[in-house]
Amino acid sequence: MDITNHKPEELSPALRRAWYRAMEDSPAYANPFLAPEFAAAVGHCRGGARVAILHEEGEPVGFFPYERTAFGVGRAVGLGLSDCQGLVHRPGVTWDPQELLRACGLSVFEFDHLVEEQKPFGEYVTGTFASPVVDLRDGDAEDGGESVDADDPDAYARWLRAAYPGLAKTTLKKERRLARDLGEMRFVFDERDPRVLRRLMDWKSAQYRRTARMDRFAKPWIVDLVNYLFQVRHEHFTGVLSVVYAGGRPVAAHFGPRSRTVFAAWFTAYDPELRYYSPGLIMHLRMAEAAGRQGVRILDLGRGDKEYKDWLKTRELRVCEGFVTRPHPVALAHRLWRRPIRGLRNTVLAHPQLREPADRLLRTVGAVRTSGRVGARG
Template sequence: MSRTGRSTNRTGRSTSRTGRSKRAAGTDITVHRPEDLSAAQRAAWHRAMDESPEYANPFLSPEFAAGIGRHRGGVQIAVLHEHGEPVGFLPYERNLLGIGRAVGLGLSDCQALVHRPGIIWDTEELLRACGLASFEFDHLVEEQKPFGRHVTGMFASPVIDLRPGDGDYAAWLRAAYPGQAKSTLKKERRLARDVGEVRFVFDERDPRMLRRLMEWKSAQYRRTGRMDRFARPWIVHLVHDLFRLQEEHFTGVLSVLYAGDRPVAAHFGPRSRTVLAAWFTAYDPAFHYYSPGLMMHLRTAEAAARHGVRVVDLGRGDKEYKDWLKTRELRVGEGFAVRPHPVAAVHRMWRRPVRGLRNTVLAHPALREPADRLLKTVGALRSAHRA
């Protein structure tokens, strides 16, 4: 029995303590905490990731859901069964009112019900089985058709398709990005002359460099007026936890660019067997003249290809560097899956205008640029006040 109070009967159907069967489109459902998943269930989850490229993202792994669950309450996993076999997995967070959201909402760049090919479900029955009045998402993979009528907007999520180069980094860069190669290599040579030999470590295991990255990123958030994610202790602890994970389907990868012995830029993100998620990238602002952020992304992509990664997911959002780097775009959905329930109606009325206003600003350069300037002004005032 899982600690949520739902157990599985002899026919494989999930039952609550009142004895009612929980089903979605003929699929039996059980609900568990992440730590209560069996080894067989985790293996089935990994198998579903391997069988469909759209579910290969590390944010869709049981390891990521378990990581969030260690630092936030209310994380649960709905497991779909057919003929007694686990065939689908929906990680989510649930509050006491039955309001649900994709696990890691605000941090995760990919969300989905991970399932084996051919599995279908009824969304309303799924929500009822999970005890949810609503389920909010903002990076739902496009292939999740049963959620389709609940999607309020679709957005581009750029990716880089990778293949290993035949030579060194410079040869790979010239082949993959001929337009950026000359200027980038020139800046790297200048950095080497001015500071020290440029070297890159794809999988740096020194936790001091992870702390340095978070310090740089916090300073960047403050300069630009954004919310400082690393001011939240649970996110700091989560990143440290994921950094220590080195599993087949999930590894926390810290990459660092050095000039001599001095770290210049760093990136931390999770990877699965074939996908690396670009998550937190930052650099020492003393070296901004050399474009260290772009150097970091290019070095990471080249090294990731040599380590078996086939796709770098840059995440949803309009950024100039993403337009330079991307080879194509995925589509991700935002919205609220709901079932008839007064709590769902109130939650949607509260959240939808906020999301709509943000998306309107982000979609129009005439609005986005003044908003960015305002945030930077706020950040500068904040920094001056701290000083």
């Protein structure tokens, strides 16, 4: 097998078509985070992104997107942001991880959302985790009822009662209250107003600060990445901004990528003053119904324990984290540094008796930090 390396933004149309074919040949690789557009966007906004292409008898049969540092440390492209990672390949293709890393000039390759089907990487996996998804069927319930008519004002309510009978009554009541208190409520699945995208990032940044979590939107390259992906309109990858409006003002928004059949839940935020209306839950339910009508088959909620994910999921995929390493001092140092951090985080997240106090502590720190900033401004 021959392996060549390329910058993802410089791939020829023929290589991109081969990549799309590999995605379509297996549902496991249909996720938009595995598309060439995502790798190219990360390369454009941060640099260091590469794609190793596996060739058999001169034909491209596998695509391995990754990022590489100057010291030969490799990581899944968009590590920390991407909810699906792996080597996209045609059925039956296999590879030697050590040979792959040598061809890429890597001493180590780190991943945290690896597709479970990546058997050649199996011995390097240090943990496997649930990643909940929602199965969609033309915007209707799993019992195969009639498809939702977008022009029928009652169609969404019927879909919601059929798909989520336990949530329907309370959610519809909160939507009616939101409309009564603020004005007519409407939902836009694919909003093209960049000002609302900016509002979403501001909301999310404030949420990160309130909960004492790392503010991703304090990193210019992540802001650039989201703005860049918002402009991508392709049949295999589109950046979708969805918005719930009430009285003409946005009350909740979501931005995430979609492929032909998979829509990834990514950044969701809402006006904190309106949290009692459950705008985040309304957003996800509206997105699920609308995405089904758009031909999406799976809404990927991403790895992580959240109550709303338990409410919405129809099943779970499995994703893996770990390190592929070659005998090298850099690989050993990187693993010794990173693995304890991951282990501590996973221990806290896996045990509610630890996770809940940790979350309360972070919220307290966030409140103190936020009030301090307000006092400083005053």
